[in-house]
Amino acid sequence: MVWQTIWGQIVDLSLVAVLLRLMTPILLASLGGLISDIGGVINIGLEGLMLMSAFTSIAVGSSTGNWAVGVLAGVATSVLISYGMGFFSLKMKVDIIITGFAVNIFGSGFTIFLMSKLYGMTGNYSPTGAPRIPVVNIPFIEDVPVLGKLLSGHSLMVWIALLSVAFCMFLIYRTPYGVHLRSVGEAPYAAQSLGIPAKRIQYSALAWSGAFAGLAGAFMSNGLTNMFVKDMTAGTGFLALAVVLLGNRNPIGILLGSLIFGLASALATIVQTVPNSPIPSQFIQMIPYVVTIAALVFFALRNKRRLATMP
Amino acid sequence: MKSSKALFLEVGGILAAVVTALICGFVVILLTSSEPFTAISALLLDPLSSTFNIGTILNKAVPLILTGLALSVVFQSGVFSMGAEGQLYIGAFVGALAAIYLPAMSPWIHFPLVIVCALLGGALFGMIPGVLKAYLNANEIVTTLMLNFVAILTTSYFVNNQLKAASGGGYAKMENISKDLLLPKIFPGMAAHAGIIIAVVAVIVVYLLMYKTSIGYELRLVGKNGHFARYGGIATRKVIVVSVMISGALAGLAGIVEVLGIHGTFKENFSASLGFDGIIIALLARNHPVGVLIAALFYAYIQVGAQTMQFGSDMPREVAVIIQVMLVLLVSAQAIFTYIKQRYARSGQKAVK
Numbered sequence: 077m078v079w080q081t082i083w084g085q086i087v088d089l090s091l092v093a094v095l096l097r098l099m100t101p102i103l104l105a106s107l108g109g110l111i112s113d114i115g116g117v118i119n120i121g122l123e124g125l126m127l128m129s130a131f132t133s134i135a136v137g138s139s140t141g142n143w144a145v146g147v148l149a150g151v152a153t154s155v156l157i158s159y160g161m162g163f164f165s166l167k168m169k170v171d172i173i174i175t176g177f178a179v180n181i182f183g184s185g186f187t188i189f190l191m192s193k194l195y196g197m198t199g200n201y202s203p204t205g206a207p208r209i210p211v212v213n214i215p216f217i218e219d220v221p222v223l224g225k226l227l228s229g230h231s232l233m234v235w236i237a238l239l240s241v242a243f244c245m246f247l248i249y250r251t252p253y254g255v256h257l258r259s260v261g262e263a264p265y266a267a268q269s270l271g272i273p274a275k276r277i278q279y280s281a282l283a284w285s286g287a288f289a290g291l292a293g294a295f296m297s298n299g300l301t302n303m304f305v306k307d308m309t310a311g312t313g314f315l316a317l318a319v320v321l322l323g324n325r326n327p328i329g330i331l332l333g334s335l336i337f338g339l340a341s342a343l344a345t346i347v348q349t350v351p352n353s354p355i356p357s358q359f360i361q362m363i364p365y366v367v368t369i370a371a372l373v374f375f376a377l378r379n380k381r382r383l384a385t386m387p
Numbered sequence: 388m389k390s391s392k393a394l395f396l397e398v399g400g401i402l403a404a405v406v407t408a409l410i411c412g413f414v415v416i417l418l419t420s421s422e423p424f425t426a427i428s429a430l431l432l433d434p435l436s437s438t439f440n441i442g443t444i445l446n447k448a449v450p451l452i453l454t455g456l457a458l459s460v461v462f463q464s465g466v467f468s469m470g471a472e473g474q475l476y477i478g479a480f481v482g483a484l485a486a487i488y489l490p491a492m493s494p495w496i497h498f499p500l501v502i503v504c505a506l507l508g509g510a511l512f513g514m515i516p517g518v519l520k521a522y523l524n525a526n527e528i529v530t531t532l533m534l535n536f537v538a539i540l541t542t543s544y545f546v547n548n549q550l551k552a553a554s555g556g557g558y559a560k561m562e563n564i565s566k567d568l569l570l571p572k573i574f575p576g577m578a579a580h581a582g583i584i585i586a587v588v589a590v591i592v593v594y595l596l597m598y599k600t601s602i603g604y605e606l607r608l609v610g611k612n613g614h615f616a617r618y619g620g621i622a623t624r625k626v627i628v629v630s631v632m633i634s635g636a637l638a639g640l641a642g643i644v645e646v647l648g649i650h651g652t653f654k655e656n657f658s659a660s661l662g663f664d665g666i667i668i669a670l671l672a673r674n675h676p677v678g679v680l681i682a683a684l685f686y687a688y689i690q691v692g693a694q695t696m697q698f699g700s701d702m703p704r705e706v707a708v709i710i711q712v713m714l715v716l717l718v719s720a721q722a723i724f725t726y727i728k729q730r731y732a733r734s735g736q737k738a739v740k
Contacts, residue, residue, distance in 0.1 A: 118528075120528065164716050164720065167722065168716070168720040168721075168722045168723065169720060169721035169722040169725070170716055170719045170720050170721070171719060173467055173528065174670065174715060174716075174719045175716065177469075177663075177666060177715065178712045178715040178716050179712075181663075181667075181708055181711055181712055181715070182708060182709075182712045184708070185705040185707075185708025185709075185711075185712075186705065186708060186709070188703065188705045189703055189705035189706060189708065189709075192703040192705070193419055193703065198703070311536065314532045314533075314536075317528075317529055317532070318529055318532070318533060321526060321529055356544050356547075356548065358540040358541070358543055358544040358547075359540075359544065361536075361540055362536065362537055362540045362541070365533040365534070365536045365537050365540075366533075366537065368529065368533050369519070369525075369530055369533050369534070372519070372523075372525040372526065372529065372530060373519065373523060373525060376519075376523035376524055376525045377523065379524075380523070
């Protein structure tokens with residue numbers, strides 16, 4: 077029964093669509109996590125940033141009637157909070173992990189606070205007629221049998237996420253900014269002594285991570301569901317942290333990692349909807365976490381061997 | 388120059404941070420509420436207005452004290468574990484299994500067995516990230532966060548399937564635990580259960596362990612300066628694993644006390660992020676066991692205050708989040724504390740001249 081459903085979805089390619097949809101927020105958030113990680117300011121506040129952006133995006137989007145304004149407002153909020161993180165961690169010398177932790181509490185609680193103050197709701201807010209992030213139907217290709225289903229009919233944000241991978245490759249490895257970012261992350265004092273403004277680079281790294289987390293959050297409320305549910309990110313921000321390490325801190329690896337995580341949650345959704353499934357959905361949901369731990373162990377062993385064989 | 392004056396400055400700084408955080412909360416209330424003074428008084432005074440509310444504060448403080456202790460131990464060894472949540476679930480789960488499925492015996496034997504099972508469950512689950520950190524240098528933040536999900540999902544699977552109570556009425560929970568094993572109320576008629584006694588005992592034990600035994604000394608030394616500790620002949624890896632295991636055991640204890648004191652059985656998703664609240668407590672307390680006790684009581688007081696405020700005014704209880712966030716940020720702002728100490732050091736020098 078389950079196998080037939082899964083096989084059916086693979087054959088008619090609807091699994092691909094689900095996979096891409098579920099992968100997108102993980103991918104975007106992980107790219108944000110990657111840039112801050114490379115800059116040496118690990119952002120564990122992605123979860124909170126995504127929630128703030130998700131709420132702002134749907135609130136502004138539904139009141140203006142324009143999805144683009146909503147998404148921009150969400151991203152702007154997220155970037156603003158990231159600057160706040162920068163202020164507390166770089167200026168007030170709060171440990172960056174603690175800062176991120178605080179942002180997570182803030183994002184979870186403050187969105188519920190705003191929701192109950194602005195709309196009188198405590199669980200979820202689903203405005204009628206909120207504009208959605210549009211779906212891209214590619215002319216001609218959408219009529220081609222297999223290719224049409226593979227390439228056409230995805231949300232615009234799916235394409236933005238995929239393009240962001242290329243953008244991050246370019247930003248990190250092909251621009252002077254990327255060189256500065258990497259050097260600040262590797263050795264901040266050495267970079268500083270060479271005249272690289274380390275603090276400013278780290279502020280900007282946090283801002284980039286805020287921007288990507290903002291896109292991810294906006295997609296969750298304005299693209300995936302068209303509503304805001306309290307704590308709707310449900311650990312995606314933490315998954316993103318794992319994907320950064322799973323992807324061995326490079327954009328292509330992160331794309332692959334996000335695909336694995338997206339696939340696991342797509343399968344879990346299928347298993348949950350099929351009655352009397354022989355595989356418990358909890359174990360499928362667990363796959364990403366176990367894979368991440370296994371990958372961490374693998375990388376650690378490889379590093380150890382590399383250190384041991386060094387002359 | 389670690390004198391009583393340094394301690395005084397530290398405590399004074401923390402108190403100032405607490406007051407500032409409260410003021411931030413008040414400002415938000417003033418800006419958004421139509422009856423701000425009712426809300427503020429409901430927040431500050433109502434929690435202390437009845438013995439029932441005071442009992443609720445104590446009950447809320449119990450798991451916070453235990454998770455706060457758990458994290459203060461592991462933070463002292465320099466490991467930034469975020470895994471108390473998962474360890475709490477595993478501890479509570481194993482403890483509840485022992486409470487329900489062990490053959491009938493005298494509660495005087497059974498109760499300690501349940502507690503030991505919970506301690507062991509938490510400790511063994513804590514050992515996983517500990518070993519990964521100590522021997523493979525795997526990032527403990529990510530491994531503990533991942534293991535939290537593993538713990539929550541695994542226990543959720545079991546209470547939804549094999550171990551689901553038939554009488555649960557659709558809820559995912561185990562069979563009810565025998566009344567003999569549940570924690571009694573301290574005073575008849577008061578809400579507070581005996582978990583607070585367990586928590587206070589745990590504070591004393593952890594204090595003795597950390598400051599009066601060699602393992603505690605080694606643990607703190609590894610946290611302060613790992614290279615120096617290793618040079619001094621301390622098996623730093625072993626110490627890290629032990630510290631994460633102690634932390635896991637305390638988190639497991641928090642879980643079983645919550646189950647035996649409040650819920651009466653293991654329920655799916657019963658811990659509303661108690662393990663993460665423990666991080667805040669440990670930060671507020673500067674990882675000191677006595678500080679943990681005070682910080683947890685204060686934190687529980689704010690939580691109950693937020694509830695009474697939601698009940699007695701137009702403010703939602705999430706306002707407390709603003710106070711919590713500002714607390715975390717201000718208390719950990721090293722820049723402020725360094726500034727205070729430098730000011731003091733300078734004025735001290737002048738006094739000598």
